[in-house]
Structures are given as C-alpha cells and as structure tokens.
Amino acid sequence: MPAEHNDVPLNAIRVFVTIAREGSVTRAARTLGTTQSSVSRYLSVLQDYFGTDLVERKGRRSELTEFGRLFVNTIAEPLDTVCFTAKRMRRRNQPDANRIVVRTSLSTFAYSFLIPNLQAFSTEMGGVIVDVISSLSPPTSCDDFDILITRDLSVIEPADDWEIYNETLVCVGSPNHVAGKTLSIVHSMPVLNITSRPDVLPTWLRAMNLTSKDIKSGARYDHNYLALPAVITGKCLLVAPEIIVSDLVRGGILNVIPGSRTPSGMQYRAYAVDRSGNPEIARAFCRWVARLCKKAAIPEAV
Incomplete structure (x- = not known):
C-alpha cells in the first residue's frame, strides 16, 4: 500500500468530531462554515481509513456507531488541547498583541449598540483593536475568541462572567405615525414579527394583558436589524429590546409607545x-x- 494511504487524515478527524458534537452533518457544516457535501466527503475519507462506519442512519436521524462513539470519546479532548495550544501559540507570536476577539449570538445588539460604541473603548484602552464575530452555535474550547456576549448560550470552560443587561421590551414606531398615540394603536397598526425571537411578542402581549387576537399582525423578519429600517420608514410597530432602539429613540428617529415597557426575563451576559x-x-x-449597558436606559418621559 502506498505510504500516503497510511497517513492519518487529521482534517477528517476534526470534521468528524464536529459532526459528533453538533449531532448532524448539516449543523456541522454550518459550524465549520462549509458545505454539507464537503463534510460528507471528509466523513467518507475517515470511514475508508478505518474500514468501518462511524455514523449510521436511523430513520431521518444520524447516530454514531459504537466504533464512532468510542473514537470520538477518545480523541475529542486531545484534539481540543491541540487546537487550543496552536491558536494560543500563534497569537503569542503575532506582532499585534493589542487585539481581542468578541463573539456574540446577539447580532442586532452588536450591530445597533455594541459596534457603534467600540471606538470609545479602543480610545480608552490606548488603541485596542476589537474584532467582532457573530454565531448562534454553542462555543467550544477550540473556537478563537476572548469574550462571549450572549443571552442564550454559555461557555463550558473556565471564564469570568458579568451580568450586563436585564432585557426590557418596548413597542416603538415612527414619530410620524405614533406621536401622541396610546397603546391602543396596536389594534390598528401592524406589529412586525421577528422569527429569530419568537418569545418576544408573546411575552410582551402577556405583560400588556393582550392576546394575539388583539393586535394586527405585520410582516415577518428574521432579525431585528432587518426590521428596524421597516419600522423607521413604514407605518408599522416593532416590539424589541429597549437597548437596541435606545439611540434611535434618543435621536428622535423612533418613539416609544407610552406604557409599553416590560421586562422579558432574559439576561445578557x-x-x-x-x-x-x-x-x-x-x-x-x-x-x-x-457600564455601557447601564447607561442605555431611555428616560420614562421619552
């Protein structure tokens, strides 16, 4: 057999560990930022190397074989150690050490609140460069980041943590359409739906003693940052975390409907x-x- 056929397929091993952690080829591809077909090819390479299946189909689900479970349980932790050590040594050897990576699952929070204020932190810290990446996948110890900002994820490795914001919801609209209006406006003006946060509108409705039948349902958007231009320019309303609309309200671009504030029960950390x-x-x-989040609250008089 040619020597190269005996080489350990390290890339395929990394992909297989990701499949095992994510529970499917589809989610593994998303985590790795590649295609399902590429992940499937790596899996085939590793199965050919071992001469046995590592994953088996059970109906619509994919599960690890006994051999696959044994292998991933043996290799996952050492692989994490190798990845962690390599990334740390690489960072130490880079000339620009005055840099941090912030990872967040809160894309609208990053877009509308965090990133516009980063220059202040950079200036305060003597020119620190802050890289920002967004991901909804649970973080692992192999991922390259210094800080995680999240509402719905947690880290499984040693870390210091801070409570940065107890989420408050508000209903907002364009001043041209909602100035001087009361909460009853939700009966006649469409309220936008955010599919990535299906909990927000029901939570807010309960707090307002309303039901879905009491409001006029509007268009659907994946994320709040996509809905913000719609509510700024259109005749519609948006129920959103106060922190992501605070600057727009202070600037007079949006108005908060009086009496529409309520805590969501969610906490940013x-x-x-x-x-x-x-x-x-x-x-x-x-x-x-x-500290920045504590300053973001909109005065009740607004």
Missing part, C-alpha cells in the same frame, strides 16, 4: 475566557460593556 491571550484587556472590555 459577557464571558471572558481564561485561555484568552489578552485576559486583562478581555476583562476590562466586559466591565466596560456592563
């Missing part, structure tokens, strides 16, 4: 992972974003 190459800067960032 920031995690500074211990493995960060810049742990002090990461912790300083978490403290800074916690």
